[in-house]
Amino acid sequence: MEQLIENYGAVLLAVPVGAFLVLNAIIATKVLAPRRSTRLKGQVYECGMLPIGRNWAQVHVRYYIFAILFLVFDVEIVFLFPWAASFLGLMDSGGAVGPAPFDKVILWQMVLFILTLVVGLAYAWRKGVLEWSSERVR
Amino acid sequence: MSDVGFHLAFWSLSALTIGGALMIIVSRNLIHAVIFLILSFIGVAGLFITLSADFLALVQILVYVGAIAVLMLFAILLTPRAARDNEESLMRYPAMILMGLVIAAGVFVALETDWGPMREGAIGTQAKIIGESLINQYVLPFEIGAVMLTAALVGAIALARQDDEDLPIHTASLIEEGVLPPPDGDAADAPAGPGDDS
Numbered sequence: 001m002e003q004l005i006e007n008y009g010a011v012l013l014a015v016p017v018g019a020f021l022v023l024n025a026i027i028a029t030k031v032l033a034p035r036r037s038t039r040l041k042g043q044v045y046e047c048g049m050l051p052i053g054r055n056w057a058q059v060h061v062r063y064y065i066f067a068i069l070f071l072v073f074d075v076e077i078v079f080l081f082p083w084a085a086s087f088l089g090l091m092d093s094g095g096a097v098g099p100a101p102f103d104k105v106i107l108w109q110m111v112l113f114i115l116t117l118v119v120g121l122a123y124a125w126r127k128g129v130l131e132w133s134s135e136r137v138r
Numbered sequence: 139m140s141d142v143g144f145h146l147a148f149w150s151l152s153a154l155t156i157g158g159a160l161m162i163i164v165s166r167n168l169i170h171a172v173i174f175l176i177l178s179f180i181g182v183a184g185l186f187i188t189l190s191a192d193f194l195a196l197v198q199i200l201v202y203v204g205a206i207a208v209l210m211l212f213a214i215l216l217t218p219r220a221a222r223d224n225e226e227s228l229m230r231y232p233a234m235i236l237m238g239l240v241i242a243a244g245v246f247v248a249l250e251t252d253w254g255p256m257r258e259g260a261i262g263t264q265a266k267i268i269g270e271s272l273i274n275q276y277v278l279p280f281e282i283g284a285v286m287l288t289a290a291l292v293g294a295i296a297l298a299r300q301d302d303e304d305l306p307i308h309t310a311s312l313i314e315e316g317v318l319p320p321p322d323g324d325a326a327d328a329p330a331g332p333g334d335d336s
Binding site for chain 2: 003004005007008009011012015059061063064065067068069070071072074075076077078079081082083084085086087089106109112113114116117119120121123124127129
């Protein structure tokens with residue numbers, strides 16, 4: 001508990017202060033600033049084309065696939081990080097996994113893990129989803 | 139003093155989480171709902187920190203806020219315009235039942251799991267303990283996790299990606315629905331350009 005406060009006390013302090021600052025700015029703007037809205041000010045681009053259509057535009061499905069790719073390798077990091085954090089300690093102690101023939105097992109476990117994911121990446125590459133040019137996937 | 143800080147953090151984070159979750163249900167705009175979902179995720183991450191599970195909090199931010207919320211935003215932007223409001227739907231009752239079952243399963247797992255290795259962790263050593271148990275007793279689930287991630291990746295690509303042969307038909311139907319503008323010169327290049335005026 002003391003350790004928790006020691007480590008995150010600053011966060012506990014910074015959050016209300018930050019919230020106060022932002023709220024302060026928003027409320028002060030509301031109270032102090034004059035508001036005269038004109039048609040010109042309401043435009044999306046100050047100088048440029050007038051936007052056509054609604055603000056909802058349908059994005060292409062390849063954005064979604066990229067997000068999935070990102071998610072998968074994000075989750076990989078979640079596994080990679082604890083493995084890396086305990087790797088050195090376990091190697092020093094001769095590998096908690098077992099005697100000498102097994103001491104490299106820790107390494108190969110992660111190699112197998114990453115290779116499995118590389119299969120997925122290779123599939124994505126092969127299917128052409130990594131290509132952004134509109135020629136191929138339009 | 140430390141007790142006061144702890145209670146303050148716990149109650150405000152709980153309020154943030156539950157308030158965000160309520161706003162997801164209430165808000166009619168799906169994009170706003172995702173923003174509130176992110177707020178709720180951040181509240182949960184904070185609650186993890188108050189439980190001394192700082193690695194879990196990091197993962198919560200990294201995966202849920204960083205990736206899953208983005209995925210949801212893209213999914214919403216992908217759906218046709220008509221379906222983007224948080225409308226009433228007949229599916230709400232099956233959804234309630236399903237969520238009830240999911241919550242029941244979560245509570246059951248939480249009560250039945252042996253949390254032994256997690257108890258010993260002081261703050262800052264969580265990642266190490268998780269890594270050690272991944273290497274020692276949970277090797278098989280760890281590798282199965284890799285297989286499941288790959289399966290998810292391959293499945294998502296197989297579902298979401300259209301084959302090249304289908305493309306002319308798909309594009310034609312999109313033009314018919316008015317999602318894509320009719321192909322006159324450069325206009326066909328735009329993946330999305332709603333034809334109607336606002």
